[in-house]
Amino acid sequence: MAEYRVPLKDMNYVLFDVLGVDSMWQGSEALAEAVDKDTAQAILEECAKLAENEVAPISREADEIGVTYDQGKVTTAPGFKEAFQAYTEGGWSALGGDPEYGGMGMPKVITALHEEMFCAADISFSLYPGLTAGAALSIAKHGSDALKEKYLPNMYAGTWTGSMCLTEAHAGSDLGMIRTKAVPQEDGSYLVTGNKIFITAGEHDMSENIIHLVLAKLPDAPAGSRGISLFLVPKIHVNDDGSLGEANQVSCGAIEHKMGIHASATCVMNFDGAKGYLVGEINKGLACMFTMMNFERIGVGIQGIGAAERSYQNALEYAKDRIQGRSLSGVKSPDAAADSIMVHGDVRRMLLNMKAFNEGSRALSTYISLQLDYATFASGAEREKGDALAALMTPLAKAFFTDVGFESTVAGQQVFGGHGFIREWGQEQLVRDCRIAQIYEGTNGIQAMDLLARKVAGSKGALMDLWLKDANAYVDSVSDPSLTEFVADLRQALTDLDTVTKNLLLRAADNAEELGSAANDYLHLFGYTAMAFIWLKMAEVSTTNMEQDPAFHQSKLKTARYFFQKLLPRRHALIATIDAGAETLFDIEDDMF
Template sequence: MAEYRVPLKDMNFLLHDVFNVGSLWQNLPNLSEHVDVETADAILQECSKIAEQVIAPISRQGDEIGVSFDNGKVTTAPGYKEAFKTYAEGGWTALGGDPNYGGMGMPKMITAFHEEMLCSADISFSLYPGLTAGAALSVAKHGNEELKQRYLTRMYAGDWAASMCLTEAHAGTDLGMIRTKAEPQDDGSYLVTGNKIFITGGEHDLTENILHLVLAKLPDAPAGPRGISLFLVPKHQVNDDGSLGEFNNVSCGSIEHKMGIHASATCVINFDGAKGFLVGELNKGLACMFTMMNFERVGVGIQGLGAAERSYQNALEYAKDRIQSRSLSGVKSPDKAADSIMVHGDVRRMLLDMKAKNEGSRALSAYIAMQLDIATFGEGEAQTKADQLVALMTPIAKAFFTDLGFESAVAGQQVFGGHGYIREWGQEQLVRDTRIAQIYEGTNGIQAMDLLARKIAGSKGAMLKVFTEEVKQYIAQTSSDEMQEFIVPLTEALNDLENITEQVLVKAQTNVEELGCAANDYLHLFGYTAMAYVWAKMAQVALAKQPSDDDFYQSKVLTARYYFARLLPRRHSLIATINAGPEPMFAIDEALF
């Protein structure tokens, strides 16, 4: 496997040239006091060293050895405890945290790139701090002052980790069916009893305490999702002076044996009258948990990007070194027994697919992160618009990036040929590790329904207009002749997206199954169109800057042309399948399957 190298130049290109964060941050007063471009550059530079030198080297060993389980205790793979200690001591667990409780307060545009580095280095490792950061976000937003003072500072310090406890054996997507109960106590605490499955980082040896955010219901709670509350349940109780107290009746019953992410502990967690503390309001727990879930959904999307970038780097190095057969157009390396496989059209197709999708996903991820920052630190109309864009784009980030990520992991494996199927090269690990990203934090099918049924149909198309109006404004302002090769197909794609949206919404008025049958294809159609928007922005900057750094900017322009010529046209097939409607799916009786 090639040694991982953080694509810092591309990240800096997006931050400074495409999205001009220096100006953006100065116009967000609540953010400008915490970060400037020099600080951002230094953070990304240092983070790249941790990812490349500390985390990436333990990934293969983590996959081979995995986590072990013995009598309720989970031991992580060799090297993980030391790597996590180095990571925490560097302050990385506090990167996006609330400055009032020890966090660094960095914007999402920085933490998103940070997350990509971790995921490229090792998805398994990234999950431990990633879940903790998401839990801290929920506590910071919904917890009372006592919870924040007692728990946030230790989470940001990396002393304590956290997990998210939603799923039960009988209740996955339908959380209204959960049975875990919480009984109120005289001191204001609750005794939580129940069993949760598929809990990432539910038990491990990286930190001295683990804080579980648990969805549960009071005995008299309303039925369904309206009766769910959120509780913080520590593995060990915490004394008034901040020291660890007695064991809190939280135990790990077993760990799952999985297809991938072997170094991530996926646990069955049992709560046997464990003492917990309410986060937010009673019966409003799902809303509080969604603060964490939406954070994690964007993070899972970045997992797809991270794996895809690693796959591309691996495959590119292999393709340049591997000699096999001759070019169709004539010998390219007469001094060798064969040409490198870089001369073959299908290998170039796979590599350029990966390159264009990776750079497009990184740019779209940065765009979504920018909206998160404006929604968090902005005000007025800009904040309102950003809030809507974040809601609209979150399911796209989660599902589109992970679908493309798995595609790229498999494409990289295909470039390797037989060597991609054996463990020696490490490429098959990426395929196994990336597959889960399409499943957890809400399957990609659920994300597609969230986008089309809840966001688009639920707003009668109004949420879509927030995005399309921005793109139309960009198109109107971009009239130069050299940009027309990108602006014309972007305009066509946007028109197609608007037209098919209107058609689906009209048809759904008489047959609601239109939404479910179109959802997956619609999400991908939206994804390719949104990616065309950011590719146009990148091409515009690269065209203007080509003379100053010919190789980087020339590559960017040529890759943009590849995207518009070879990937954006996928939308035509997606539109055709959407137009086919639900009849071909529902005409077949269950007995005929």
């Protein structure tokens, strides 16, 4: 396996050349004092060193040994404790945290790229700090001042970690069915009783305490999702002076044995009258938890990008070194027994698919992260627009990036041929690890329904209209004649997306099954169109800056052309399947399957 190298040059290009995020920072009172271009670049450089030198090298052994379970105790893979200690000592647990409680307050565009580095280095490792950051975000946004003061500083310091406890054996995506109960006590606390499954980082040996965010229902709660509350339940009680007290009634009953992410502790958690504290309002827990879930959904999308980047680096190095056969157009390496497999069209297709998807996903992910920053740090109309676009594109980020990310890990494996199927090269680990990203934090099918049914149809098309208006305005602003080929294709893609959206909403008014039938294809149609939008931005920037770094910008321009000519046309098949409607999907009775 190739040594992982963080694509810092590309990250800086996206941040400052393509999106110009530093101008947004300068216009925000909170961010202007916290970050500038030099600070951001220094942060990314130091983060890259840790990902490359401490985490990536232990990924293979960690996958092979995994986590171990013994009588309620979970031991992480060799090297994880030391790497996590280095991570916390570097202050990375505090990167996006609230400065009032010890966080660094960095914008999402920075924390997202930081997440990509560690996901590429090792998805399993990235989950421990990722869950902690998400839990801390929910506490910071919805917790009382007392809870923030008591728990956030240690979570930002990394001495305490976090988990998200939603799923129960009988209640997966339908959280309204949960049975975990929370009984109010006279001192204002609650006794939480229930069992949760698939809990990432629910138990491990890397921190002094684990802060669980648990969904539960009060005895008199309304039925369904309207009766869910959110509770903070520490593994170990915290005394009033901040010191640790006795163990809470929280235990790990087992760990799951999984297809991938072997070094991530996926736990069955038992709460047996565990003392917990309300986060937010009674019966409003799902809204509070969605703060963390949306954070994690974008983070899971970034897992797809990280795995795909590692796959591309591995496959590219292998393809350049592996000699097999000769070029169809004539011998390229006459002094060698064969040409490298880089001469073969199918290998180049797979590598360019990965390159175009990876660079497009990174840029689009950063664009979506920028909308979150507007929603958090801007004001007025800018804040409202950022919030709306982030809501629209969060399910896209989770599902599209993990779908094309998995495609890229499989493509990398295919480049290796038989060597990609065996353990020796480590490529098969990426395929196994990336596969879960399409499933957890809401399956990609659920994300597609969230996009089409809740965001697009739920807003009567207004959210999509907002994005289309912005995208069309940008296309109209591109005047460079050398970009005409890209402009024409994107303009047509935007028109088609608008037409498909309007037609779908009309058909759904008569038959709601149209939404479920089209959702997956619609999400991908939006994904390819949005990626074309960001690739045009990159093509324009690289055309303008060609003389500054010809090799880099020529590569960008040629990859943009590849995306528009070879990948964007996939949208035509998606449109055809959407237009085919729901009838044939529901015309077959269950007993005919």
